[in-house]
Every structure is written in C-alpha cells, then in structure tokens.
Amino acid sequence: MLDRVLSRKRLLELVDELAHARRIVGPVKQNDHYFYEPVDRADRLDLDFSYCVYGPKAFLLPPTQTLFRFKQHAGTFETTPEHNDEPLGIIGVHPCDVNAIRLLDHAFANTHPDEHYLTRRRQTFIVGIDCPGPCTEGVFCGDMHGNEATTGFDVMCYPLSRDDTGGDVRYGVVFGTDAGREFILYAQAGDPPSVEDERAFERYQIEKQAAFPQQIPYGVDTLPDLLERSYDSLLWQATARRCYSCGSCNLSCPTCYCFNMFDEQELALGTGERKREWDGCQLRSFAEVAGGHNFREAPASRLRHRIYRKAKWVKEREGIAGCVGCARCDRACTAKISSVEIYNQLAEER
C-alpha cells in the first residue's frame, strides 16, 4: 500500500527545503562512478544512479571518529566524550543499503548502546529509492532479500513510471516513520494514491520479483546449515591462496562495522583524543595478541571468518542478515574472490 505519489521534481524541491536544516548527502557521479557526497543543492543529486561504489556507512560510522578528548593535568586526567549531532539527510538509499544500516542500528544499540553511532543515527533522515531491477551484474541482493526494505527508512520511493518527455519520474511513496510522513505531508507535496497508482505499484512489484535473477540456486536459507557443515572444506584454503589480505572487501562492505581504537596526543599540551577507525577481519593482525600469537594466522581462516559472519553468525546473533547481497566485496577484490561463488561452490561440494 502506498501512502502518497510524488514527482521527482517535487521530491527534489522537498530535499532543497530539508537542506536548510540538514546536511544533505546523496549519489553524485564522478568519472563514471557514483559516490555518496555532500551536496548543497538537490539538483546535484543523480537519483538515476545505478549503484554507489561504497554505501553511505561512512556518514554514520566515519572511517575515523573521535570517541573522547582527554586532558592530563596534576597527575590525573579528564575526559570529554564527543558526539556528532549534526542533522543529516541521506537521499537516494537503495534497499540493500537501508538493510545494511538496519544491521548497524541493531549492532550498535544492543546490550551496550553506543551513543557515538546512535546520536548520529537519530539525527539522520533517510530517503530510500527502490530498485526495480538489479543495479549491475553480479549482485545477489534478490537472494539475500537485501533488495526489499520494509523498515529502516523515513520514506521509500518506488519509481512507478517515467514521463517520456521531461524525464520526470513518478514515485509511489511509503512512509517509514512519522518524520517521513511529515516531510511529505507538511508541505502537502504530491497526491494521495489513486486506484491506478495502487495497481501500478502491484505491477511494479510483480515485475521486480521477476527482474532479479537467482544467483544462489540452493536458496539463501540453506546457507547457515551449509556453512555449518563446510568448516573443514578445502575450498577455504584453495580460495584464500589468491587472497592478498588487503581488506578491500571489508572496506567496501556496507555491513562491516569492526573497528580498532587508538590514541592521538599533543605531548606538549597533555591533551589528545581516543579514536576509532574501521578495521577489517581479513587483515593479518586482526586477531593477533601481544607476543605474536595470531588466532587467525592462516588467510583461509580469515576468509572463512568473513564468510561465516556474513551468511551465518551475524544473523544468528543480531537477527538481521550480515550480507545484503550488494556484491561490493566481489567487485572490490582484485583477486576475484567472490562470496556468492563460494556459497555455490560449497553447495556443489555437498
């Protein structure tokens, strides 16, 4: 069921309104690739983007982030936590990335709520743009159910039809939150959906179903079990022989959230910051301890760790899949190691 229909032109006007109060981030084309970038005007956004090379994760969990500042004096120290509460609007988030953000929300909120993440997240307004079909070759979001988002956005826009002359798009809009509802309704933007709109939306969804090719013929629900039985498969070693342990797969992943912590200090002033930075389980020293023992010394054990997290463990722990099927890891890998290929090879070994 749709909540509203709206032209793209009108949506962009609303985004310009939003820009008075929020920093706006969205897909921008640079040398044939799309990236999430801050923009000052909505018409700089390209909402026809195929996919962004990286997800919008960096705006919620920055590559490096100050956790607290400290000041040493009189033999002791004081700390001041740092939280960024600058209002942000991320415009043009595909369902895979909406689902990835849902996982981050969950991981940072559970047991020990992490206010560094949650403060930013609470201040973030998300406008989703649905995908009528795969954004590029090799994605397996259809298998992972990453291509459907039912929560995690403020509004989701379904491109129902395109006006042949002006190129304007007619979006069917679903509200995900009260803020999303207000965003559209306060400005009285768009129209209530007509019977034809609802029919168009039904057709859209049927066509969408057919548009995503199945990449994991055995079905994604079999993966946890398949992995459970594949711990000792030779495939880990055979594949990891090509791995450079470069961590590009971690870096490009919208759901990877592991981090390292470190200090920076101004020795003369006795001040400094404790920060965190993205880390990756594929890097050699990720599980190494003082004295040199490494709990995952072999590249094969690190590859297995990543794949198990993505297709089994994260889901078991958080209840939300650790992989959305965007295939950014596969595209990022110079060694052409592909998670979807690994799933299928493991299934065929059985």
Add this chain to the structure above:
Amino acid sequence: MPLIERTSMYRGDSLYEPRPAEITAVEKLTADENLYTIRLDGGGPLGHDPGQFVQVSLVGIGECPISICSSPTRLEHFQLCIRRAGEVTEHIHRLDAGDTVGIRGPLGHGFQVHELHGKDVLIVAGGLGIAPVRSLIQYILDERSRFGAFHLLYGARSPAEMLFQTDVIRWRENKDVNFHTTVDRPDEQWRGHTGVVTTLFQELPKLDPHETMAIIVGPPVMFKFVVLEVLGRRIPQKNVYCSLERRMKCGVGKCGHCQANNVYVCLEGPVFRYGELKALREAIG
C-alpha cells in the same frame, strides 16, 4: 516542523570513557609481572564478579584488558597483575604508587559464584592463568563455609616465574585449601614438585564427580591436557569452566576483535563452561 529544527543538543556519555583511578601500591612479583593495587577515584568497590576484567587505560598510549585478580569481598580496592608484554603494559610498568590510570569496567562474564556455592571446587591454574582465578580463590577463602572441599593446583614454568609468592606461602599453610604447586624447570632451592601441572593430579583425593566444579585457566596447551584429566575423573563437561584470551579493543561486543567463531569473548566470556566451548572450533587453539 520539528524536522527542520536543530533540536538535539544531546551530550551523552561514552561507552569508551575510562574513569580515573589511583595506583595505591605496586609490588614486583617477577621480572616481568607487577601487582597493582588500585582505588577508584572517590573510592567505592568496583562491583565485579571473580573472573571479570577491566580495560586499563593510559590516555595518550592506549588500553588493554586485564583480569581483576582480587576478590569482590575485598571492598576498599582491587588488584591487577600485569605482565609486561607490549606498548601499553610496558608503560604501565613505569608507573608508581600515586600515579593515575584509567579504568573501564568491570567487563565480561565472570564466574557465577552462586553456581559454585555448596560444591567441591577444583582449580587448576597454569602460568599467568593464576591471575584471573586468584579473585575466585580469595572469594572462596573469604566465604569458606559456602563451599565443600577446595583443591588448588598451580603450575609455573620456574620458581622465579611463580606469581603471588606471598599468597603461595599462605595457601600452603592454610587448612582451608588443599594446595599443590609444581614447576617445569626447578632451580637449586626448589623443594617441591617438578613437572607439568597434570602431574599434580596424583595429589588429589578421589573426587565426587557430581559435586565437583572444575576450573581450568592457563595457556591452551595446558588446558587441553588438564581437561582430559578432569573429564577422565568423570566430572561432567558442564561443570568444567575455563577462561579465554583474545585480542580486545572495545570490550563491549562491538569491535569484533575478540570473536572466536560466533562468540564475543569480551561479552559472553572470558569465563565459559567447557560444555559451551566444545562446539567452538576456534576456542581452544
């Protein structure tokens, strides 16, 4: 329209902020290990379970996880036994009484002492493994009437590397604990047992397998041999406890560093029942 207003002025705390605490005493235990007695600023107990750990910070240098080696029954301060092993621990070793460190915690899942109440207890510790179990040893001795028989076996590499010598002397004399030590490599003065810690099992009386809780803490190789002895005495796997070590950063189940298969050692551990660990292929080396 609330959306357009800059509403939030949120200034919350941080999960990662350490509290200042004063080192009140430093005791040199061995060439590489010191015992630090620490008092939180403003006093007050840490409020830990035996087997839990804290993140010790030196702001500007970093942080590392250290087991709390004193019992929660000793309220006025707590103790940490710290081996010099790298960057942060090296800097800690340069500190003296009166200096300040940062403390985050207590963290992790320790021994649930109520599960041990009313039971016989067998503790087997190897090397630095004596540090996390010392909190439990002290607890049992302080609350002695709550426990049945208490056996304690401790193995060190050499007499010089034996930790907590003052305690060792006291425990030897204490009728409340059946205590035995061994070293792998004796020196001239050593009069006690020689050999790996499993050789001390001959000193144990017959154990009642259904009333005995076994706690094994030490390096992975030691654990593998000791667990065989313990299971060989028909103690059920669910009554065997151990403590794992992993690289740690956040200590609160976020950063991923301590993960062993699907378990976050900093959250679900470091203390585990052996029965839970069996299925974790990465858990024990």
